[in-house]
Amino acid sequence: MAFLKEPPYTHGSTGGSAVVLVNLGTPDAPTRSAVRRYLKQFLSDPRVVEIPRLVWWFILNLIILPFRSGKSARKYASIWTREGSPLKVNTQQQALLLRAALGERGHGNVTVAMAMRYGSPSLPDVLARLKADGCERVAILPAYPQYSGTTTGSIYDAVFAHYKQIRNVPELRFVRNYHDHEGYIEALQASILAHWDAHGRPDKLVLSFHGVPKRTLLLGDPYHCECLKTARLLAAKLKLAPEQYVVTFQSRFGKAEWLQPYTAPTVQQLARDGARRVDVICPGFTSDCLETLEEIAMEVRHDFMAAGGKEFHYIPCLNDTPAWIAAMAEIAEQHMIGWPTMMAQPQRDALKKAGETARAAALKLGAEN
C-alpha cells in the first residue's frame, strides 16, 4: 500500500465542480478517549441504532462506551500505521489518485475531496470549505458499494443537514450504490485472480460483507439483496460453481439477530468439514480498516486455524489498486454528466504529468513503508 505523509484533504483547483469521497470514519488515535469520542458520534446516529433515543442514551453511555472503548482501542492499536488509521490513509490515497484519474480522462476541472461521516475530516467541514472555494456542483461518492440506510442513507442525512443551514445550495448529485457496476466487479475479480496466480486456489472462497440487523432487511433495506447481487456477479466473472464460494456477514454488534450466515462460525465449520484452505475477501469494504485487518485477517484467521484449518488467506480490499481507481473515476464521471468538467488539452497534458509525479511519489513512499 502506498502512503501519503501530508494530508491535504482536497486535490486540484476548483473549476466549480467537486467529487467528495465519503467514508465511515475512524478514531483520531488508537486510544480509549479518542475511540470513545468516535463511537459516541457513530453510535448516536439514529440510522445506525434504531432504539428509542432515551433508552439508547442510557445503554450507550452507561454500558457500551465504558466497556467497549478500551477494548476497541486495543484492536485499533493492533492495525494502526505510522500514518494513522488504515481506513483514513486508504481513503486519502484513493482521493488523490481519483483526482489524477479524472484528470487523465479530461475532467481536469474537478476538485476531489475526501470526508468522513463520523470523525475527521468531517463532512460539514469539507462541504463548507468547498463552498468557500466557490464550488457550485458537488457529487457525493460514498465508499460503500451496497446501499444501506445505516451507511449511505446516513451520508445523505449529513449532507442535507449541512445544506439546510445554507441559503445558496450547490447542485447536488449522489452516487447511491455501485454494487453491480462492471468496473467495481472487475476490480474485485482482478484482485482475486492476482492472488490466485501468486498463491494457488483455495478449497473455498468466502465473500464476507459487513452485517446489519436482520430487522432492517425485513423493513425494506436493500443492503442484503445488493450484497448477494455483488456476490453473484463476482462469482460469475470468476466462473465459480456454487460449492466453490460462500457469502457471509461479519461484525455483528449487540444482541439482536443480524444477517446470516455469520462469518466466524461459517469459517470454523468449513475447517471442521475438512477445508484445508479458505481465502476471505470483503467486497463491501473498498478500503481496508479495523473490520478487515483485525476482525478478518487476525480473529477469523485464528478461529479457522484453531478449528483445524491449515491455510488462511486474507485478500486485501480494493484500496488503491489501478482497476478500482479507474472504476471510481468512471462512476464519478457517470454522475457528473452535463457538468463543465473538461479541461483544454494543454492543461490536460500538464495535469497528466502532475498525476504521474504524484503516483511515483506515492509508490516511493509505499516502498519505504
Ligand SMILES: C=CC1=C(C)c2cc3[nH]c(cc4nc(cc5[nH]c(cc1n2)c(C)c5CCC(=O)O)C(CCC(=O)O)=C4C)c(C)c3C=C
Ligand atoms: C461496509 C458497510 C458498513 C455497514 C453496513 C455498517 C453497519 C453497521 N456498523 C455498526 C457498528 C460498528 N461498525 C464499526 C466499524 C466499521 N463499520 C464499517 C462499515 C459498515 N458498518 C467500517 C468500514 C468500520 C471500520 C472503521 C474503522 O475505523 O476502521 C464499529 C467500530 C469498531 C468497533 O468498536 O468494533 C462499530 C461499533 C452497526 C451497529 C451497523 C449497522 C446497524
Ligand SMILES: [Fe+2]
Ligand atoms: Fe460498521
Ligand SMILES: [Fe+2]
Ligand atoms: Fe468488528
